[in-house]
Every structure is written in C-alpha cells, then in structure tokens.
Amino acid sequence: SESPDARPIKQRLLVVANRLPVSAVRRGEDSWSLDISAGGLVSALLGVKEFEARWIGWAGVNVPDQSGQRSLTKALAEKRCIPVFLDEEIVHQYYNGYCNNILWPLFHYLGLPQEDRLATTRSFQSQFAAYKKANQMFADVVNEHYLEGDIVWCHDYHLMFLPECLKKHNSSMKVGWFLHTPFPSSEIHRTLPSRSELLKAVLAADLVGFHTYDYARHFVSACTRILGLEGTPEGVEDQGRLTRVAAFPIGIDSDRFIRALEVPKVQDDIKELKERFAGRKVMLGVDRLDMIKGIPQKILAFEKFLEENPYWQDKVVLLQIAVPTRTDVPEYQKLTSQVHEIVGRINGRFGTWSMVPIHHLDRSLEFHALCALYAVTDVALVTSLRDGMNLVSYEFVACQGAKKGVLILSEFAGAAQSLGAGAILVNPWNITEVAASIGQALNMSTEDREKRHHHNFHHVTSHTAQQWAETFVSELNDTVIEAQLRIKK
Numbered sequence: 001s002e003s004p005d006a007r008p009i010k011q012r013l014l015v016v017a018n019r020l021p022v023s024a025v026r027r028g029e030d031s032w033s034l035d036i037s038a039g040g041l042v043s044a045l046l047g048v049k050e051f052e053a054r055w056i057g058w059a060g061v062n063v064p065d066q067s068g069q070r071s072l073t074k075a076l077a078e079k080r081c082i083p084v085f086l087d088e089e090i091v092h093q094y095y096n097g098y099c100n101n102i103l104w105p106l107f108h109y110l111g112l113p114q115e116d117r118l119a120t121t122r123s124f125q126s127q128f129a130a131y132k133k134a135n136q137m138f139a140d141v142v143n144e145h146y147l148e149g150d151i152v153w154c155h156d157y158h159l160m161f162l163p164e165c166l167k168k169h170n171s172s173m174k175v176g177w178f179l180h181t182p183f184p185s186s187e188i189h190r191t192l193p194s195r196s197e198l199l200k201a202v203l204a205a206d207l208v209g210f211h212t213y214d215y216a217r218h219f220v221s222a223c224t225r226i227l228g229l230e231g232t233p234e235g236v237e238d239q240g241r242l243t244r245v246a247a248f249p250i251g252i253d254s255d256r257f258i259r260a261l262e263v264p265k266v267q268d269d270i271k272e273l274k275e276r277f278a279g280r281k282v283m284l285g286v287d288r289l290d291m292i293k294g295i296p297q298k299i300l301a302f303e304k305f306l307e308e309n310p311y312w313q314d315k316v317v318l319l320q321i322a323v324p325t326r327t328d329v330p331e332y333q334k335l336t337s338q339v340h341e342i343v344g345r346i347n348g349r350f351g352t353w354s355m356v357p358i359h360h361l362d363r364s365l366e367f368h369a370l371c372a373l374y375a376v377t378d379v380a381l382v383t384s385l386r387d388g389m390n391l392v393s394y395e396f397v398a399c400q401g402a403k404k405g406v407l408i409l410s411e412f413a414g415a416a417q418s419l420g421a422g423a424i425l426v427n428p429w430n431i432t433e434v435a436a437s438i439g440q441a442l443n444m445s446t447e448d449r450e451k452r453h454h455h456n457f458h459h460v461t462s463h464t465a466q467q468w469a470e471t472f473v474s475e476l477n478d479t480v481i482e483a484q485l486r487i488k489k
C-alpha cells in the first residue's frame, strides 16, 4: 500500500509550439543568453499545477554547428525546454513562407496583395513541402522525448501536420491540437490548394480546440464540406473514429497584472506618466506590427476624430506601441513604412511645438512599464481586422481596477465574444464609426464606465489562462478514456 506521504507522480505534458517560451541569443562559441518570454501561453502553463510541463519548439536562432546545438540544448534543459533546430532555408520556406505569408493572412481573411498573388501561387508547392518537412522535424523531437502516458499538446497554425505525424508513429499517444488564430469560414479554407491534407492531418488528434464556437463550427463545416465527413455535436466522425472539437477561450494570468500595480517601480512610472500627460486623456494601442491588427485603420480613425472635434485636439493623446514582428516578410516591411507615413502626416497636421497627438514606438515594452501604461490609460483601442482572441484587451482590463477606463474593441477579435457587453464594439473597417466611438468613450459617464468595467473585470479575473490550460488538458484525458471505452464496446 502507499505510504501516507507518497504523492502521485505528475502526468507529463509536452507542449509543442513553433516558438519556445525562451528565445536564445548566442554570446560566444558555447555561451547563450536566454530571454524568457512572458506571453499568455507561458504563464498559463506555468500555472498548471497537476502537470509537469516541458516545451518543445524553435529557439528563434540558427545554430548550424553541432557544438552550438549541444550547448544550447543543455542551456535550454534548465528551463525545461527542448529545441528543434531549423536551418535558414526551412525557416524561409516554412516559417516566413507557408506559415506567415500563406496560412496567417488566409486564416485572418486578408487576401494576398495583387503583386504577390502569382508569385505565391508558384512557390506554394515548395513551401508546403517545407511545411510538412518542418512538422516532421518537430515530430521527431517529440518522439525522442515521449514517455508512455505523456500528454502531447500541439499549438497553432504552424503545426497542423504534427498530430498526423505523431499518430502515425504511435497511435496510442494522447494528442491535442489548439489553434490560436481564427479558423476561417469553409469558403475561405477551401481556396487553399492543400485544404484536404491539412484538415485530415489535424483530425488525427484526439481533441481539437479553438478560442470560440464560431471557429470550431467553421472547422467542422470545412471537414463536412471538403472531406465529406460527418459533423456531430461532439466533433467530426470518420469511420467510427471521433475527433472531439470544442471551444476553449484562453485567458490571462490576471493576478500577475493586478499584483504588478503594487510594485514601487510601477507606481513611480504611473505617477510620472500622469504628470507627463496631465490635462490630456490618454488613448492606448498595443499591438504586434501586423496587418491583422488594423493599426493604419485605427490611426486614420483617430485622425478623423481630431478633424471633427477641434475641442479635443490638444486634450487627447494616442500612444501606440507597435512591436516589430516577422520583419523578414516583405508584407510586414511595407506595413511598417505605411504606418510611419500616416503617423508623420497626422503629427505634422495637428501637432504644435508643445504637443504631439500621436506617440508611436516601434518596440516592445518591459512587463512593468506596460502595466503602468495600461493603468494610466483612459481609452484602449483594439481595432484588429481579425484576431484569434486578443489578450491586450484582457491585460488592459486587469490593470484598470482604479481608473475604470473604456475599451473600444473590434467585433472581429475573439475577445468580442467575452468582453462585448463591457466594451464599445466597432467595425474597424468603418473609420467613421470608430471615430464616433472615440467620442463616445471620452464623454462616457462615470456610472456607465464603472458598470462596463465591472463586467469585463469579472470576466478577465474569472476566466484565467490557468483554467484554460487545465480545462483543455482534462478534456483531452477524458476524450481518450471515452474513445477507449467505445472501442471496448
């Protein structure tokens, strides 16, 4: 019998994502500095108490030599991370090409620019081949580290082939796959030359998860319409085998943000920001500099607001943090110049010697600086053209316990389904509507602001990242048990 203090051995969770939660920079032959990213997924999984999580993914760096690969593997092991080494050519074809130039815009309903359309069509096959090859490389690393009983949780559009690669190797592996982006309408998905192969590969998983019911429904209808399979309330059925499909809306580690506001450095920053912008309302945008975020549209709406409301011209400021991302992809380079041009024009138009209407930064902010900024913001502007969820809206709400500012939120962000009742929802393509919503937010009564904030704050603090991860993993365990029972019957 068990001794009284014997603890059950924790189930191991292998989290497989394109990018590891730490990014590596080479300092010398065998020396590495590791930057821990504090993204939602990382804090969500650190908080999952019942499991012992290990990460498998790309460290964001090219390491061509064996000795470098060995030393990086060793350094990462201390962080419970296992690297997948991708060479430059694979990164170019798989990550920049198929993932970020094809799947990413397609899943966000953004077509390719006219001049790229033909070129992309031509390079499609080689990029798709690289995508499959890269997925197999991830699978090889998983197989090498897998122990019986482990749970394997695959993430995002980079790894749609992974469930199939894993199950082919070991059909009894427990495999889940979660998509962090929207899954588009089947009418969009069916334009992809590799539409069927991708769907079939994902269906090899035991459990397939999305942020919203709409995305799950789109996926199921793509499977029924393109593959001719049967969609049931539980998922997709193929010859008696069920792939469970469900919605698992992600959240944030809200306590981490709330606690940060008490840190003396953050309080100093808050005080300084308040002084700097005294007499003006602060509007804030925080986005990766990505087409899907609708940054040009947001800035044009702000311009329209200033144009139509001269009273506000020297009483409001827009702070836009634009975090550089995927800078090797030409589309992202074009976007950067476009945003700079618009910001420059508007500042030239409305600025004075003592006042600039838009402060635009091309960089990320350190966690505590970001919390201070959220805390002094009167109105947050999230105008994504499409967004899987958008956690900036959650982070803003978590930091607004004192101020109870207003959230203007795109109806095309997954978050609109959870924070819709507390936010002002807008169609980001309609600049006139967004400009009007800025006026509405700046003039909103305290009572209305408090009521809306209360709704959002309750949601953000009661639907955390940790609960998201725990729900997904326990559902995956249950799904596998149910499938075994079905087979026995």
Ligand code: G6P
Pocket (backbone or CB within 6 Å): 019, 156, 180, 181, 325, 326
């Ligand atoms: C989105 C994706 C993530 C990705 C992140 C940053 O949130 O869903 O999978 O890691 O963007 O993009 P990057 O290309 O830098 O990993």
